Amino acid sequence: MLTLYHWEPNANSGKPILAACEKGVDFESRYIDLLGFDQHSPEYLKINPNGTIPAMVHDGVLVPESTAMMEYIDATFEGPPLRPQDPFERWRMRWWCRFFDQFLGPSVSMIGWKFFVGPAMAKRDPQELKARIERIPLKERRIAWSKAIYGTFSPEELAESKRRIVFGATHIEAALAERPWLAGASYSIADMVGFSMMAGLPVMHAEVANDAEAPHLMEWLRKIYERPATHKCLALGRTEMMRRFAHLARKTA
Amino acid sequence: MLELYHWEPNGSYLKPLIALHEKGLPFRSRYVDVLAFEQYQPGFLAPSRETQLNQEGEGPVLVHDGQQITESLFMIEYLEDAFAQVPRRPAEPIAQTRILAWARFINEVFMPGANTLGCHLQLAPHFKGRDTSAFEAMLARIPMKHLQEGWRLAFTDGYSDDLLQDSERKVKLSVQRIEDALAQSAWLVGSSYSLADIDAFAICNALTTLTPGIVNKSATPRTIDWLERIRSRPAVRAALATSRTGAPERAFAPGPEHSRWG
Numbered sequence: 001m002l003t004l005y006h007w008e009p010n011a012n013s014g015k016p017i018l019a020a021c022e023k024g025v026d027f028e029s030r031y032i033d034l035l036g037f038d039q040h041s042p043e044y045l046k047i048n049p050n051g052t053i054p055a056m057v058h059d060g061v062l063v064p065e066s067t068a069m070m071e072y073i074d075a076t077f078e079g080p081p082l083r084p085q086d087p088f089e090r091w092r093m094r095w096w097c098r099f100f101d102q103f104l105g106p107s108v109s110m111i112g113w114k115f116f117v118g119p120a121m122a123k124r125d126p127q128e129l130k131a132r133i134e135r136i137p138l139k140e141r142r143i144a145w146s147k148a149i150y151g152t153f154s155p156e157e158l159a160e161s162k163r164r165i166v167f168g169a170t171h172i173e174a175a176l177a178e179r180p181w182l183a184g185a186s187y188s189i190a191d192m193v194g195f196s197m198m199a200g201l202p203v204m205h206a207e208v209a210n211d212a213e214a215p216h217l218m219e220w221l222r223k224i225y226e227r228p229a230t231h232k233c234l235a236l237g238r239t240e241m242m243r244r245f246a247h248l249a250r251k252t253a
Numbered sequence: 254m255l256e257l258y259h260w261e262p263n264g265s266y267l268k269p270l271i272a273l274h275e276k277g278l279p280f281r282s283r284y285v286d287v288l289a290f291e292q293y294q295p296g297f298l299a300p301s302r303e304t305q306l307n308q309e310g311e312g313p314v315l316v317h318d319g320q321q322i323t324e325s326l327f328m329i330e331y332l333e334d335a336f337a338q339v340p341r342r343p344a345e346p347i348a349q350t351r352i353l354a355w356a357r358f359i360n361e362v363f364m365p366g367a368n369t370l371g372c373h374l375q376l377a378p379h380f381k382g383r384d385t386s387a388f389e390a391m392l393a394r395i396p397m398k399h400l401q402e403g404w405r406l407a408f409t410d411g412y413s414d415d416l417l418q419d420s421e422r423k424v425k426l427s428v429q430r431i432e433d434a435l436a437q438s439a440w441l442v443g444s445s446y447s448l449a450d451i452d453a454f455a456i457c458n459a460l461t462t463l464t465p466g467i468v469n470k471s472a473t474p475r476t477i478d479w480l481e482r483i484r485s486r487p488a489v490r491a492a493l494a495t496s497r498t499g500a501p502e503r504a505f506a507p508g509p510e511h512s513r514w515g
Contacts, residue, residue, distance in 0.1 A: 098360075
């Protein structure tokens with residue numbers, strides 16, 4: 001049995017869900033309320049001691065890391081391939097996954113957290129929040145949460161994130177002008193990771209993600225949005241955050 | 254044909270050198286003097302988009318039939334995908350996934366930590382007292398801003414105490430994770446030598462010199478034993494023998510950046 005512990009089906013949580021839906025694998029969905037700090041609860045830490053989401057358990061075995069989970073799903077289950085067969089394209093798939101995971105993702109989520117998580121936290125009891133932060137197992141995550149909760153991202157940090165988003169979007173646009181999908185001829189895990197991280201771009205960063213500046217990037221987002229598997233994945237969302245995806249629906253004449 | 258552009262056999266450069274020798278693949282070695290900035294001279298290999306935007310910082314480039322492959326761990330995964338002989342990747346999906354999970358930790362925690370300490374202790378002294386203003390025009394050719402800044406930090410030895418302490422914390426955390434994994438098994442993933450061992454060894458090999466207070470026989474006996482087992486492999490000896498300086502464990506150049514948040 002496959003169980004996925006996830007929050008809203010975007011960013012890291014969206015990645016394994018998208019992969020499972022594309023592969024046509026049945027899984028048990030366990031919604032973890034990130035803003036309720038369910039991911040640091042003692043019950044959840046028994047499943048994933050790092051206290052991060054998503055987590056994936058297959059037949060009792062914890063499968064680590066959201067991008068690696070997607071490769072695991074592809075390698076383990078029957079269904080359409082999610083990775084190119086050609087070794088060079090498979091390499092390029094991994095290369096783009098890392099570009100999203102290490103370079104673009106943190107910038108997109110820093111700005112996302114400032115606007116979504118920070119304001120949501122302002123309504124909470126400060127003492128309770130302090131206690132919540134203290135029980136986060138990983139130091140990096142404690143720092144991340146503190147910055148989001150107390151709004152202490154410096155203007156320089158936010159500007160650098162913005163610069164990276166513009167820089168990254170330009171390069172995605174250029175790559176997609178050369179080939180239909182990021183790895184090559186076929187839709188792959190690289191596109192799914194990209195969509196999970198970047199689908200909010202036309203709303204959050206419209207000055208770079210629009211039809212005039214980035215037609216290939218926009219078409220790529222819309223094509224992924226239209227896939228039945230993507231719809232199945234997004235249907236697991238519960239909050240206002242999911243409204244950002246509606247902007248990817250094509251306007252009918 | 255396989256061509257490998259590499260510097261001294263340490264860190265990211267060491268991984269493909271080991272993997273190529275392990276698999277017995279013939280390749281043309283293109284030694285690049287990274288400290289002379291040969292990789293940025295006109296006439297050097299024209300980088301592909303992906304090569305220019307590497308997250309690894311300075312690192313090897315493999316050219317296979319005209320295609321450029323970068324990011325050392327993905328490079329050795331590529332060699333597994335493209336060449337079936339002498340597999341160094343277990344067949345089970347969970348083991349392959351654990352190799353990728355180690356790779357992420359190594360690239361985001363271990364390598365930035367070890368590399369910052371290495372650049373501070375070994376690279377910065379190389380530039381001490383030298384006029385580095387002439388290098389500015391060369392740095393402008395590097396598209397990744399954090400890699401430019403990595404070089405500037407080395408020119409000025411501008412590593413803050415906070416950064417050095419955090420780097421030491423990351424090295425300790427990583428070595429402890431290796432030590433703990435070796436308590437369960439002789440190798441990092443599954444029961445045999447794999448890409449995960451090559452990945453971690455390439456960073457760890459220099460630490461007996463760089464941070465002997467962290468990696469030593471009494472504090473980390475299993476890690477020392479694992480290092481010795483890997484160092485004695487003929488392929489690893491051949492990879493380390495490509496050194497021209499005679500001290501590859503002292504060769505550091507700016508690598509992957511520290512995570513910016515979370």
